[in-house]
Amino acid sequence: MHLELWEATVGRWGVTLPLTGVPIPDHRALVAELTALGYTDVWSAETSGSDAFTPLALAAQWSPEVRLGTAIAPVYTRGPALLAMSAATLAEVSGGRFVLGIGSSSPAIVTRWNGAEFAEPYARTRDTLRFLRAALAGEKVTREYPTFSVSGFRLEKAPEHHVPIVLAALRPGMLRLAAREADGAITNWLAAEDVPRVREALGPDKELAARIFVCPTEDADAARALGRALICAYLTVPAYAAFHDWLGRGEALTPMREAWAAGRRTEANALVPDEVVDALVVHGSPERCRSEIAQYAANGVDTPIIGLLPTGEDQLDLARRLAPGVG
Structure with missing residues (x-):
């Protein structure tokens, strides 16, 4: 897909960093090239490797243009105030290019690895979203939420610009919450043919991002x-x-x-x-993979985010070959 066609049909095109097996400092040259290649976004992940925020703080310095997002920061593994502070810091160091993606994560990450109770994930995500909207707007928060309480917290330095918050959402309940109270939704593990159903539940007016697992091999x-x-x-x-x-x-x-x-x-x-x-x-040649990723966008995804799977080839090179401006 040539860059002109991509710009006409897709708009945004993201990649998940850091890449598997690549040390974080070794991403610097790639990140500096991303916008020239046609990428618009870098999104992190947080499971058992790097945390969600540090790679994005570095990427903010390596690229002056790319948008940065967490996909996702779990709502259980940081206190609400710490989550607000991390988001405000990244918004500052990126010059307002940061999108905070939050979600409930999973029992394995929350309970088995972090010792927290995985209870009422919908309610905890909703309450964290409501707290963050107030805190990131510079408000002093004293409130009893159904799943936690905060007393007298105010960010020392609130972000100068609105920090979009998007929710990890799979099914209608969370998608509708994202539509009502957030700036959008993030989803994953879906086929291009599934996108219209997810989009219908979210509605037409909020951003839909999707991590798409891509294995560029024939x-x-x-x-x-x-x-x-x-x-x-x-x-x-x-x-x-x-x-x-x-x-x-x-x-x-x-x-x-x-x-x-x-x-x-x-x-x-x-x-x-x-x-x-x-x-x-998504698998096949890089050209075929780009075409299939674009189909997600054609079906209603605003921001397709490549989740590059290992193939044995150089991951940095594969990320370049999957860029919309190549080929």
Whole structure:
């Protein structure tokens, strides 16, 4: 896809950083090139590698133009005030180019790894969103929220510009909350064909960002093997299982889920149908991958965000080859 066509049909084009296996300082040259390549956004992730904020603080200095977003910062693993301080700091160092993505995360990250109770995820996300909107606007917050309380907190230096807040959302309840009270929603693990249903639940007026898992290799067997492993790990998590039930993929995934729940992990992996992998993981040549990513945008995603999967090739080079201005 040539840059002119991309600009006419897509608009935004993001990438998840840091890339797998690449030290954070080694991203500097790539980040400096991103806007020339056609990228508009850098989004972080936070699981068990880097935190959500530090790579973006560096990227803010390496590129004067790219938009930066967390996808996502969990609402349980930082106190509300600390989350507000981190967002305000990144908004300052980026000159107002920061988007705060928050979400409930998962029981594994919240409870098993961080020792916090994973309770009432919808309510906790809603309450954190409401607190952050007030705090980032410079208000002094003293309030009893249903899931936590804050007494007398005010940011020492509130952001000069509005900090957009977007919610990690999979199903209608959270998508509607994002539509009512946030600036948009972030989703992932969906096919291009699923986008209209998600967009309908969010509505037409709020930004929809989607992390799209991309494996740029023409070795379809290798891409599907990696895709199956990831699908087993993610789509057995209750929130993602319910998401795919809603999307109509539950029947196709039931045999995999049952084998996984019984501890038959190898069998579960083999039970993920090829058509499910091909729908949820973009793979093929970089040119084909760019075309499939653009289809998400055509179906209603405002900001497609590449989640680059490892192929054995140089990750930095692959990120350049997936840029919309290449080819």
